[in-house]
Amino acid sequence: QVQLQESGPGLVKPSETLSLTCAVSGYSISSGYYWGWIRQPPGKGLEWIGSIYHSGSTYYNPSLKSRVTISVDTSKNQFSLKLSSVTAADTAVHYCARHTSGYDFLDYWGQGTLVTVSS
Amino acid sequence: QSVLTQPPSVSAAPGQKVTISCSGSSSNIGSNYVSWYQQLPGTAPKLLIYENNKRPSGIPDRFSGSKSGTSATLGITGLQTGDEADYYCGTWDSSLSAVVFGGGTKLTVL
Numbered sequence: 001q002v003q004l005q006e007s008g009p010g011l012v013k014p015s016e017t018l019s020l021t022c023a024v025s026g027y028s029i030s031s032g033y034y035w036g037w038i039r040q041p042p043g044k045g046l047e048w049i050g051s052i053y054h055s056g057s058t059y060y061n062p063s064l065k066s067r068v069t070i071s072v073d074t075s076k077n078q079f080s081l082k083l084s085s086v087t088a089a090d091t092a093v094h095y096c097a098r099h100t101s102g103y104d105f106l107d108y109w110g111q112g113t114l115v116t117v118s119s
Numbered sequence: 120q121s122v123l124t125q126p127p128s129v130s131a132a133p134g135q136k137v138t139i140s141c142s143g144s145s146s147n148i149g150s151n152y153v154s155w156y157q158q159l160p161g162t163a164p165k166l167l168i169y170e171n172n173k174r175p176s177g178i179p180d181r182f183s184g185s186k187s188g189t190s191a192t193l194g195i196t197g198l199q200t201g202d203e204a205d206y207y208c209g210t211w212d213s214s215l216s217a218v219v220f221g222g223g224t225k226l227t228v229l
Contacts, residue, residue, distance in 0.1 A: 036218075038164075045121060045207065045220055045221070045222045045223045046156075046164065046207055046209070046220040046223070047220070048217060048218035048219070048220070051218075059216070061217045061218075062215060062216060062217060063217075095163055095164070099218075100169075103152050103169065103170055104151065104152060104154065104209070104210060104211040104218055105152070105154035105166060105169035105170070105209070106154070106156075106164075106166060106209075107166045107169070107175060109163040109164055109165070109166075110163065111162075111163050112163050
């Protein structure tokens with residue numbers, strides 16, 4: 001069974017960088033699929049942030065592209081998200097998920113982690 | 120403002136059927152596959168439907184998906200109180216080069 005688990009600070013100061021990691025178990029990232037990040041502001045809908053392939057190939061939501069970096073560490077079977085210059089508008093539950101690119105569905109999700117941007 | 124348009128809420132009685140619509144354009148639903156997700160209160164989204172009308176293993180056949188032109192529909196039959204959740208449609212938008220979602224529909228089982 002594929003499982004994903006997000007981890008990282010729950011509180012980030014404005015203008016700083018949000019950093020999260022997603023540990024994958026039950027499936028080797030090197031075996032394929034894209035791996036993505038999705039966020040959900042409190043009480044609002046879902047927003048795709050970006051996805052990465054095990055080779056390191058990435059694609060990002062154009063609305064966030066200038067601030068986002070997603071990286072992968074196949075030796076640890078995990079991938080990470082960095083979002084720079086955060087503001088209160090970036091406060092959200094962040095989910096990691098397995099992404100079938102081309103058909104564009106997300107079939108396995110982590111439980112999510114709330115990141116609050118506040119001084 | 121979401122790229123895909125869903126009704127904010129729908130409701131129906133237990134045992135009845137409900138449909139949730141998802142409207143888009145030629146650059147998203149009109150030319151790409153649609154998926155649907157169920158988000159129970161306080162939990163992560165769960166994949167219900169992929170490639171317009173396919174169900175992952177373990178999803179009951181009470182849930183169905185269809186697509187016509189630039190719109191998609193999720194159908195749920197034999198409603199149960201446990202189906203109360205937010206439902207989201209999603210697809211790829213070829214113009215935006217992004218995965219996009221609808222704003223979500225809250226299902227109430229009266």
